[in-house]
Amino acid sequence: MTTSPSTEAPTAAAPALEVAGLTVTFPGTGRRAVGAVVALQEVDLEVAVGEFVAVVGPSGCGKSTLLRVLAGLTPPGATVTGRSTGTACGRSAAWMPQRDGLLPWRRALPNALVGARIAGMDRAVADARARALFDEFGLAGFERAWPHELSGGMRQRLALLRTCLPGRPILLLDEPFGALDAITRRRMNAWLAGLDLAGRGRAVVLVTHDVDEALLLADRVVVLSDRPGRVVLDLRVPRDGTAGARRALLEALDPAGEAR
Numbered sequence: 515m516t517t518s519p520s521t522e523a524p525t526a527a528a529p530a531l532e533v534a535g536l537t538v539t540f541p542g543t544g545r546r547a548v549g550a551v552v553a554l555q556e557v558d559l560e561v562a563v564g565e566f567v568a569v570v571g572p573s574g575c576g577k578s579t580l581l582r583v584l585a586g587l588t589p590p591g592a593t594v595t596g597r598s599t600g601t602a603c604g605r606s607a608a609w610m611p612q613r614d615g616l617l618p619w620r621r622a623l624p625n626a627l628v629g630a631r632i633a634g635m636d637r638a639v640a641d642a643r644a645r646a647l648f649d650e651f652g653l654a655g656f657e658r659a660w661p662h663e664l665s666g667g668m669r670q671r672l673a674l675l676r677t678c679l680p681g682r683p684i685l686l687l688d689e690p691f692g693a694l695d696a697i698t699r700r701r702m703n704a705w706l707a708g709l710d711l712a713g714r715g716r717a718v719v720l721v722t723h724d725v726d727e728a729l730l731l732a733d734r735v736v737v738l739s740d741r742p743g744r745v746v747l748d749l750r751v752p753r754d755g756t757a758g759a760r761r762a763l764l765e766a767l768d769p770a771g772e773a774r
């Protein structure tokens with residue numbers, strides 16, 4: 515069979531993740547001093563395959579809630595409206611929540627292997643990859659440590675290791691470096707920056723409070739407003755100098771300029 519060349523414009527690749535008109539409301543309860551809380555309002559976000567998107571915004575503006583919805587998880591008790599294709603195209607996501615969620619009754623290595631076992635990864639392959647990552651993440655020698663024997667930063671790196679181990683194409687990372695000192699943070703930033711996103715059909719969404727980290731790592735930075743979180747800026751990071759982008763982000767985060 516022969517085919518003639520198509521005259522149609524090539525279809526844009528389906529996004530790796532997408533939400534449109536996303537509104538998330540948490541109900542008030544009799545025990546709470548506040549009524550219903552609208553965490554996110556009419557949020558549109560599309561993440562292309564190969565893209566690294568950072569989400570920044572003031573505390574409580576709904577960043578973690580957005581990440582949860584992108585992971586395909588409805589926050590308990592919340593009303594979610596709008597369209598979310600979550601992890602589209604059959605790509606599966608690995609979500610790293612802010613709390614490390616390490617199992618206190620398992621040593622570090624078995625903790626790291628939890629997600630890989632659930633994903634059905636071959637035990638020997640997972641074990642070898644985990645040991646290599648312990649080394650890369652500066653955790654070598656702590657494979658048999660209990661979680662309570664690790665520092666906050668070590669626990670956080672272990673949680674990231676566990677998230678990345680199964681090699682799921684989409685990484686949803688909620689403040690993965692918040693507990694790290696500046697040097698370790700830069701080292702982990704370099705590790706994340708070295709992931710081959712485009713070549714392996716992957717995508718990353720990173721929630722961070724650090725504008726410089728967002729500019730260093732991301733292709734795009736999305737700024738959410740104060741609650742209810744709305745997208746107030748969706749900025750493609752220029753590769754030829756980020757001074758202007760940094761200024762634009764700080765202005766979007768602090769329109770009144772009080773913190774500048």
Ligand SMILES: Nc1ncnc2c1ncn2[C@@H]1O[C@H](COP(=O)(O)OP(=O)(O)OP(=O)(O)O)[C@@H](O)[C@H]1O
Nearest residue numbers: 540551553572573574575576577578579580589741
């Ligand atoms: N399970 C819940 N029940 C009720 N309200 C909730 C729940 N989870 C989040 N919220 C509310 O939704 C809003 C957004 O919370 P979220 O954790 O998404 O914000 P955030 O931007 O990630 O905050 P931070 O930067 O401080 O981590 C907050 O006002 C929070 O109180």
